Amino acid sequence: MRLLITGGAGFVGARLARALLARGTLAGQRIDSLVVADQAAPSADLCADARVETRVGPLLAQCEALRREPFDGVFHLASAVSGECEADFELGLRSNLDTTRALLDALRERTQAGAAPTRLVFSSSVAVFGPDAAVPMPAVVADDTLPTPQTSYGTQKLICEVLIADYTRKGYIDGRAARLMTVTVRPGRPNAAASSFFSGIIREPLAGEEAICPVSPDVSHPVSSPQRTVDGLIAVYEASREAFVGRTALNLPALNVRVGEMLDALEAVAGKAVRSRVRFERDERIAGIVARWPQRASAARAARLGLQPEKNFEDIIRQYIADCAATPQALKGLGR
Structure with missing residues (x-):
């Protein structure tokens, strides 16, 4: 084919x-x-x-x-x-x-x-x-x-x-x-997507860099x-x-998660020092776009096709770490 x-x-x-x-x-x-x-x-x-x-x-x-x-x-x-x-x-x-x-x-x-x-x-x-x-x-x-x-x-x-x-x-x-759903964690640098920070607040701290979160930790969003x-x-x-x-x-299946829960998962997987690299600084443009997006999603038809979301956000972070095994620069914030 x-x-x-x-x-x-x-x-x-x-x-x-x-x-x-x-x-x-x-x-x-x-x-x-x-x-x-x-x-x-x-x-x-x-x-x-x-x-x-x-x-x-x-x-x-x-x-x-x-x-x-x-x-x-x-x-x-x-x-x-x-x-x-x-x-x-x-x-x-x-x-x-x-x-x-x-x-x-x-x-x-x-x-x-x-x-x-x-x-x-x-x-x-x-x-x-x-x-x-x-x-x-x-x-x-x-x-x-x-x-x-x-x-x-x-x-x-x-x-x-x-x-x-x-x-x-x-x-x-x-x-x-x-x-x-919003796909995270994406490697590389931030792009022009309003949702880019959902990856950035995980990716940059793992690389040893500061990340700015433009929305409140209470913001909830479906991710995959x-x-x-x-x-x-x-x-x-x-x-x-x-x-x-x-x-x-x-x-498609969604893991419905709050920003604060994402950072809790980051701390559980990588430690407090990595989490501390995330700084909250509200961006009204980004926050305004995200406020008009769903906070939670379900996927009954996808489930009938055998598709299920991840069980927790920690698993998503571990997948990213495994994907970056060949690019140690992406994980230098872990101190490995």
């Missing part, structure tokens, strides 16, 4: 690519070719695999050429992040909405020419939920909670969910949208580890149409 991962050089995309290559199969078929498309080239280990092909550049510019390429499956992860979309409205529309429409039309063209519908998994977001004066957000957002996004990023993700559902209804694709996120994307792809149930998006 031939697969495409958009955003495949990014953190989640690259991890997904490695997981698929290690498995060698997906939905019972052997993976012969994996196309990784992103603004930047993927890491050397991915490029070294003979099954990997790369497409470098803005995805919107690549979609015309993709019309001529047959794909059995697509994982569409490419996206501008939340903070970018609030700061640059046109960027969000172009990167999230226009690009997704162009990709869907490339797949539609092949189906209309007689090819079988390509199976597509779209990485949506918990940011599709938000508080609206007419439709108050429940304490726990579920698969069937009415999405009322309060950010441009969440709005663009929701529009894409609905487009994918309609292209699926028309038989142009076999689409499934999975709402990702990188590995559980990748497992969820693969399970959604492999689910039968009947098991996925309908065409609407589902929530």
Whole structure:
């Protein structure tokens, strides 16, 4: 089979690519070719695999050429992040909405020419939920909670969910949208996502650096580890149409945790000195965005696919430490 991962050089995309290559199969078929498309080239280990092909550049510019390429499956992860979309409205529309429409039309063209519908998994977001004066957000957002996004990023993700559902209804694709929880702990440096601090308050202290937390320790949010996120994307792809149930998006599993509990877990795993490197300094812009996001989420449909969240945040921190075993600079704050 031939697969495409958009955003495949990014953190989640690259991890997904490695997981698929290690498995060698997906939905019972052997993976012969994996196309990784992103603004930047993927890491050397991915490029070294003979099954990997790369497409470098803005995805919107690549979609015309993709019309001529047959794909059995697509994982569409490419996206501008939340903070970018609030700061640059046109960027969000172009990167999230226009690009997704162009990709869907490339797949539609092949189906209309007689090819079988390509199976597509779209990485949506918990940011599709938000508080609206007419439709108050429940304490726990579920698969069937009415999405009322309060950010441009969440709005663009929701529009894409609905487009994918309609292209699926028309038989142009076999689409499934999975709402990702905030993925933490991400390696590297902070990005423009409003949720970036959820990783930063763990990552930087472990590296021996100060981290600034822009929100109160009482802020609660649904999160997931990188590995559980990748497992969820693969399970959604492999689910039968009947098991996925309908065409609407589902929530991936969430560990519902407060910022203070995250720091308690950091202290339990790494010690008080590491925790003390986190300083609270409120950022009204970030705090305002996060205040419009869900505090807790459930995932009943994902559970029926066999997916479960982590048991505690300490396990997520340990996963990050294990992932960084080959990069001791990332853990120099542990004093090892």
